[in-house]
Amino acid sequence: MTSALSNATGGVTPAKSVPLASRERLAYWAFRAPLIFMVLFFAIPMAMTVVFSVFERTMFWMEPGFTLQAYENFFFSARLTNFLNSMKYSLISVVICFILGFPIAVFVRKSIPLVAQHRVVLLFILPFMVSEIIRVFALRPVLQRNGLLNTTLTNLGIIDEPITALLYTHTGVVIGEVMSFLPFIIFSGFLAMEAVPKFIFEVCDDLGVGPWRRFKDVILPLAAPGIFAGSVFIFVNGLGVALLPNILGGAGAVNAGLIATQAISALDFPLAMAVSAIMMATLMTLLWIGHRLFDLTKILTPLS
Amino acid sequence: MTDQTAPAVEVRNLSKSYGDFVALKDVNLTIAAGEYFVLLGPSGGGKTTLLRTIGGFQRPTSGEILLHGKSVGHLPPDKRPTTMVFQAYALFPHMTVLQNVGYGLKVAGLPKAQIAEKVDQALEQVGLKQFEKRKPHELSGGQQQRVQLARAIVLDRDILLLDEPLAALDAQLRKDMCLELKHLQEKVGITFIHVTHNQEEAMTVADRIALIATGDLVEVGRARDIYRAPEKSFTAGFVGENNILKGKALEVNGTAATVDVAGSKLRIDTRGLLVQAGQELILSIRSECVALEHAEGAEPPADGMSIMGSYDESVYLGLTTSHLVRLPDGTEMISRVIADADETLPQNGAPVRLHWKPSDIRMHIQ
Numbered sequence: 115m116t117s118a119l120s121n122a123t124g125g126v127t128p129a130k131s132v133p134l135a136s137r138e139r140l141a142y143w144a145f146r147a148p149l150i151f152m153v154l155f156f157a158i159p160m161a162m163t164v165v166f167s168v169f170e171r172t173m174f175w176m177e178p179g180f181t182l183q184a185y186e187n188f189f190f191s192a193r194l195t196n197f198l199n200s201m202k203y204s205l206i207s208v209v210i211c212f213i214l215g216f217p218i219a220v221f222v223r224k225s226i227p228l229v230a231q232h233r234v235v236l237l238f239i240l241p242f243m244v245s246e247i248i249r250v251f252a253l254r255p256v257l258q259r260n261g262l263l264n265t266t267l268t269n270l271g272i273i274d275e276p277i278t279a280l281l282y283t284h285t286g287v288v289i290g291e292v293m294s295f296l297p298f299i300i301f302s303g304f305l306a307m308e309a310v311p312k313f314i315f316e317v318c319d320d321l322g323v324g325p326w327r328r329f330k331d332v333i334l335p336l337a338a339p340g341i342f343a344g345s346v347f348i349f350v351n352g353l354g355v356a357l358l359p360n361i362l363g364g365a366g367a368v369n370a371g372l373i374a375t376q377a378i379s380a381l382d383f384p385l386a387m388a389v390s391a392i393m394m395a396t397l398m399t400l401l402w403i404g405h406r407l408f409d410l411t412k413i414l415t416p417l418s
Numbered sequence: 419m420t421d422q423t424a425p426a427v428e429v430r431n432l433s434k435s436y437g438d439f440v441a442l443k444d445v446n447l448t449i450a451a452g453e454y455f456v457l458l459g460p461s462g463g464g465k466t467t468l469l470r471t472i473g474g475f476q477r478p479t480s481g482e483i484l485l486h487g488k489s490v491g492h493l494p495p496d497k498r499p500t501t502m503v504f505q506a507y508a509l510f511p512h513m514t515v516l517q518n519v520g521y522g523l524k525v526a527g528l529p530k531a532q533i534a535e536k537v538d539q540a541l542e543q544v545g546l547k548q549f550e551k552r553k554p555h556e557l558s559g560g561q562q563q564r565v566q567l568a569r570a571i572v573l574d575r576d577i578l579l580l581d582e583p584l585a586a587l588d589a590q591l592r593k594d595m596c597l598e599l600k601h602l603q604e605k606v607g608i609t610f611i612h613v614t615h616n617q618e619e620a621m622t623v624a625d626r627i628a629l630i631a632t633g634d635l636v637e638v639g640r641a642r643d644i645y646r647a648p649e650k651s652f653t654a655g656f657v658g659e660n661n662i663l664k665g666k667a668l669e670v671n672g673t674a675a676t677v678d679v680a681g682s683k684l685r686i687d688t689r690g691l692l693v694q695a696g697q698e699l700i701l702s703i704r705s706e707c708v709a710l711e712h713a714e715g716a717e718p719p720a721d722g723m724s725i726m727g728s729y730d731e732s733v734y735l736g737l738t739t740s741h742l743v744r745l746p747d748g749t750e751m752i753s754r755v756i757a758d759a760d761e762t763l764p765q766n767g768a769p770v771r772l773h774w775k776p777s778d779i780r781m782h783i784q
Contacts, residue, residue: 313505319494321521321522322495
């Protein structure tokens with residue numbers, strides 16, 4: 115795409131004295147505008163994050179310099195344990211989302227008439243009509259000590275004492291993450307299933323391929339790029355969205371996003387920048403591994 | 419293992435309905451072992467439903483299916499002696515040709531050496547030996563269908579079901595693949611059941627053809643008979659290019675009836691049908707059997723095998739030219755001849771006479 119466009123503009127160079135037609139000028143900017151946008155609002159801030167993370171901390175801000183103080187602060191404190199824990203629990207969320215969500219995606223693709231499929235997927239967008247803060251906050255009265263869940267279970271005689279582990283713990287955060295991010299695995303799973311040809315399940319019936327083999331040999335390899343993309347999205351959000359542990363978490367039940375937010379509250383900007391840089395590095399590594407394994411460009415061209 | 423004397427497929431009183439929609443109505447059909455059998459009919463007529471029910475992909479609402487004399491109503495597709503070749507989109511995109519063809523055997527748990535040998539043979543048979551390392555997207559549509567064929571025959575099942583296997587291919591390729599299918603069937607000797615809506619495809623490959631429309635099995639017969647001597651008026655309308663005429667029996671005299679069609683009296687063989695005077699009839703005659711003649715004002719001979727009309731237009735089709743003639747009652751008849759359209763054609767609206775040999779026109783009762 116890019117090369118085609120630059121060729122097109124390159125093609126008119128011999129007639130450079132003639133002003134470019136407005137249409138050509140538009141094409142010129144159509145390609146460059148997103149690039150400029152991404153550089154200004156993504157690449158430069160990202161680079162500045164890394165730069166700021168080695169600046170010296172002052173009382174209310176920071177000043178240019180080079181120190182690894184912030185990284186030391188991160189790696190030799192409880193923050194590292196918390197960060198690693200939040201990776202672990204994000205991973206658990208990813209797995210739960212996959213187990214709950216991917217079968218839904220397969221079901222929608224396989225068993226729902228083609229004309230209705232997109233409408234069914236739209237249903238999963240409905241929760242996003244409500245602000246995330248409200249959605250997450252609404253979990254509190256459900257999960258808390260004398261909340262809906264505990265009251266119901268007690269009244270039914272299933273438990274004697276309320277379960278307190280549901281809120282202000284990692285469990286609470288995981289529940290919130292699954293609730294918030296489940297639609298993403300359904301969307302990406304739905305897209306990923308596009309790579310599975312129409313008659314493949316019938317061929318499997320014909321060859322006598324059992325359900326496990328069908329999943330392992332056929333669905334998984336074909337849908338892998340999409341599943342991976344959805345999983346990375348959930349993982350990164352689990353790591354980065356401070357809101358969830360802020361409302362549902364508690365002592366120790368934090369994630370990288372909340373660590374950074376807390377650092378900002380404490381006016382330790384270099385530390386916040388360092389945490390962000392580490393998160394970014396983690397994400398880049400993940401994407402790189404994913405790309406080597408599955409060729410992520412395939413997500414958008416499933417049947418080429 | 420299987421009863422060799424029993425027919426490969428026996429369909430008994432098979433019906434299938436989806437809610438209110440009846441896809442198949444009380445179908446009875448016998449297909450001999452080693453036969454190339456074609457299910458032909460318009461889209462949505464129920465032929466694919468019949469094929470999928472034979473293959474075990476759908477359950478019949480009532481009736482039963484016997485394969486080699488054994489009822490298979492309860493068996494899933496992989497436990498039947500059948501295997502299916504689909505229209506398209508049925509190869510594993512992430513596997514090579516070799517893996518695609520061998521996957522069924524791998525699932526069945528065959529030892530590796532045996533799989534390799536069988537796959538090799540199957541690829542040889544469909545002529546894809548040199549493409550075994552390729553992935554499906556690196557193959558043409560025709561080659562992809564051949565991979566499907568190899569994947570099916572490698573399973574050593576005795577009945578191959580083909581669901582519109584050539585529908586996704588372009589016309590020329592379809593012609594070539596038709597012949598290839600026919601030769602492959604002769605080589606492997608197993609029963610082929612092929613669904614298509616394309617009559618040329620059906621005529622090329624079939625030993626016998628069954629016509630299926632609106633859930634009914636209309637007619638079964640050898641390809642040649644279906645074309646030359648259709649029993650039902652639907653068959654005449656679907657296969658070949660038949661002129662369909664409506665008429666009324668005036669009198670019946672032994673094996674011949676006099677039928678009034680648009681004011682002309684035609685003499686038609688009753689073919690043993692029970693016809694009574696006054697009965698409404700359908701007549702069919704293939705367009706290539708109809709000859710066209712200028713009728714320069716002369717009184718047409720009332721010979722019972724010709725009809726008068728006014729010339730409408732000619733359509734040049736290369737090999738043949740179709741002359742369209744309008745009968746007095748508005749019915750259009752076509753006379754198709756192998757000739758160039760250079761000769762002087764009748765004027766538009768000029769009176770012409772259409773005539774034929776008595777044996778070419780056929781009578782049908784609704």
